[in-house]
Amino acid sequence: MKIRITISLLVVVVVSILLLEACKKTDVLVYKPTYLTFIVPIGWPQPTKNIFENNPLTEEGFQLGKKLFYDGKLSKDGNFPCASCHQQFAAFATFDHDFSHGFNNSFTTRNAPATFNLAWMPLLHLDGGINHLEVQPLAPITAPNEMAETLENVLTKLKNDSAYPALFRKAFGSSEINSQKMLKAIAQFMGSMVSSNSKYDKVQRGETTFTTAEQNGYTFFKAKCDACHKEPLFTDNSFRNNGLAINTFINDFGRLKITNQRSDSLKFKVPTLRNVELTFPYMHDGRLYALRDVLDHYSSNLITTQPTLDPLLVNRIAMSNIDKNNLISFLRTLNDTTFTKNVRFSQP
Numbered sequence: 580m581k582i583r584i585t586i587s588l589l590v591v592v593v594v595s596i597l598l599l600e601a602c603k604k605t606d607v608l609v610y611k612p613t614y615l616t617f618i619v620p621i622g623w624p625q626p627t628k629n630i631f632e633n634n635p636l637t638e639e640g641f642q643l644g645k646k647l648f649y650d651g652k653l654s655k656d657g658n659f660p661c662a663s664c665h666q667q668f669a670a671f672a673t674f675d676h677d678f679s680h681g682f683n684n685s686f687t688t689r690n691a692p693a694t695f696n697l698a699w700m701p702l703l704h705l706d707g708g709i710n711h712l713e714v715q716p717l718a719p720i721t722a723p724n725e726m727a728e729t730l731e732n733v734l735t736k737l738k739n740d741s742a743y744p745a746l747f748r749k750a751f752g753s754s755e756i757n758s759q760k761m762l763k764a765i766a767q768f769m770g771s772m773v774s775s776n777s778k779y780d781k782v783q784r785g786e787t788t789f790t791t792a793e794q795n796g797y798t799f800f801k802a803k804c805d806a807c808h809k810e811p812l813f814t815d816n817s818f819r820n821n822g823l824a825i826n827t828f829i830n831d832f833g834r835l836k837i838t839n840q841r842s843d844s845l846k847f848k849v850p851t852l853r854n855v856e857l858t859f860p861y862m863h864d865g866r867l868y869a870l871r872d873v874l875d876h877y878s879s880n881l882i883t884t885q886p887t888l889d890p891l892l893v894n895r896i897a898m899s900n901i902d903k904n905n906l907i908s909f910l911r912t913l914n915d916t917t918f919t920k921n922v923r924f925s926q927p
Contacts, residue, residue: 677865
């Protein structure tokens with residue numbers, strides 16, 4: 580009798596051990612990600628670094644990142660997901676606001692930049708203070724005037740959401756939720772945002788032609804603007820002082836804050852002009868609300884006595900009203916509604 584009981588107990592123990600081991604291996608066994616290829620548009624340069632080198636791009640990772648991007652749980656009170664400042668219809672900038680709303684009726688201190696074609700940006704933020712997309716979300720998540728949350732609290736909320744463990748398992752092979760996986764997923768979603776199908780792009784591919792005004796604007800652009808806003812990205816990713824008067828409300832000296840070099844005072848990242856009509860207002864503080872105002876700044880209003888002013892602007896940029904009209908016509912060809920209406924990037 581004792582032998583039977585002993586054998587029975589032994590069987591139970593062995594079965595239990597096998598079941599536990601099976602449970603441990605379940606995450607691995609069901610991990611069958613759908614790998615994606617990041618496609619560089621025809622005629623575009625290769626990104627200077629592969630942002631997916633240590634973060635393989637998968638459909639499952641993309642979808643998890645998309646859910647996180649639109650989820651208010653990443654903010655303290657649930658009202659400020661990433662998408663609250665980066666709205667798709669505004670090319671993932673903030674529509675019609677110089678500064679974005681943040682937690683507890685606060686405001687950001689810079690105009691929210693559009694977030695697309697990030698794979699070609701070696702440095703992020705208007706001052707270049709972040710050098711990798713995977714760590715970028717940490718800044719807005721923890722900023723008291725933006726999402727005002729802590730990583731610990733964010734992870735707790737995600738763990739308490741019954742939907743997330745399965746999504747993390749599909750994306751990374753384990754239902755464990757941690758900050759590294761969360762940030763990698765967001766990077767997969769944001770890094771996949773590519774805007775490359777504007778009228779300008781279609782002209783370059785030979786699918787359509789510019790109007791006379793657009794062509795004249797393009798000719799003027801190549802002569803006067805291309806040095807900083809290089810095609811096809813329409814930015815050279817440099818940091819320049821474009822002659823704006825200091826905003827005494829925020830006293831923002833740009834890249835100086837990062838490098839502590841006086842030569843970087845009042846220098847901000849050259850923004851892409853893709854989708855520029857959709858991303859107003861303009862400049863680092865959103866002080867200009869129309870493209871005409873921007874052109875007036877470069878032709879007449881920029882301050883030429885600042886020590887760090889970009890050398891290309893010491894004589895301003897001469898342009899007639901006709902030049903301005905033509906240039907605006909061309910800039911509008913950079914709008915990419917295929918991108919701004921793409922359901923793949925839309926809120927779930």
